[in-house]
Amino acid sequence: xxxxxxSPSSLSASVGDRVTITCRASQSISHYLNWYQQKPGKAPxxxxxxxxxxxxGVPSRFSGRGSGTDFTLTIGSxxxxxxxxxxxxxxxxxxxxxxxxxxxxESK
Amino acid sequence: EVQxxxxxxxxxxxxxxxxxxxxxxxxxxxxYPMHWVRQxxxxxxxWVSLISWDGSSTYYADSVQGRFTISRDNSKNSLYLQxxxxxxxxxxxxxxxxxxxxxxAGSCYRYFDFWGQGTLVSVSS
Numbered sequence: 001x002x003x004x005x006x007s008p009s010s011l012s013a014s015v016g017d018r019v020t021i022t023c024r025a026s027q028s029i030s031h032y033l034n035w036y037q038q039k040p041g042k043a044p045x046x047x048x049x050x051x052x053x054x055x056x057g058v059p060s061r062f063s064g065r066g067s068g069t070d071f072t073l074t075i076g077s078x079x080x081x082x083x084x085x086x087x088x089x090x091x092x093x094x095x096x097x098x099x100x101x102x103x104x105x106e107s108k
Numbered sequence: 109e110v111q112x113x114x115x116x117x118x119x120x121x122x123x124x125x126x127x128x129x130x131x132x133x134x135x136x137x138x139x140y141p142m143h144w145v146r147q148x149x150x151x152x153x154x155w156v157s158l159i160s161w162d163g164s165s166t167y168y169a170d171s172v173q174g175r176f177t178i179s180r181d182n183s184k185n186s187l188y189l190q191x192x193x194x195x196x197x198x199x200x201x202x203x204x205x206x207x208x209x210x211x212x213a214g215s216c217y218r219y220f221d222f223w224g225q226g227t228l229v230s231v232s233s
Contacts, residue, residue: 043223050217099153
């Protein structure tokens with residue numbers, strides 16, 4: 001099975017900061033990479049699919065890049081509602097639909 | 109409005125059984141594959157199981173293979189997860205999730221566009 005890792009596991013940032021989260025796959029997954037946001041007590045919500053396609057309704061400050069094994073999620077200007085945990089997920093070799101361990105974005 | 113409402117989560121003893129349900133609305137349920145994903149408290153997400161739109165194909169994580177059974181009733185817009193031989197490591201919040209398979213760009217990309225609110229399963233003696 002493909003394994004997913006994320007870095008950092010957590011980060012502290014301020015409103016207005018540019019934030020970048022990295023996700024790495026244990027083997028090439030082309031562009032088959034999704035990003036989800038989860039706020040405390042809530043279900044995950046899809047942000048980006050196919051590595052860089054923004055889900056409908058998601059603010060344009062969120063962007064995704066990458067292919068192969070290395071991917072990034074960038075929040076262009078962090079907003080108060082963006083403090084959450086972010087997960088990547090591979091959909092290249094499925095099942096299983098493996099998730100990364102998550103990156104928690106906290107307020108500095 | 110798309111909604112997926114899970115139910116059935118309770119406290120069970122190790123070795124016990126439980127059936128989770130997910131009632132879907134706001135979309136044509138029978139058109140979509142559906143998944144169960146679980147999240148251990150304070151930890152990450154683990155994909156559990158997938159069922160095709162018509163129920164003819166099912167897939168499981170190694171950790172639940174042979175103990176859990178996914179099913180659906182399209183006439184009732186409902187998804188189920190029969191959980192047998194429960195273990196303490198099955199303690200988690202269980203989500204149902206709707207899959208989208210998007211083939212518009214030449215390749216087919218799969219992702220979960222809507223999730224239920226989750227139902228908590230506890231295993232304790």
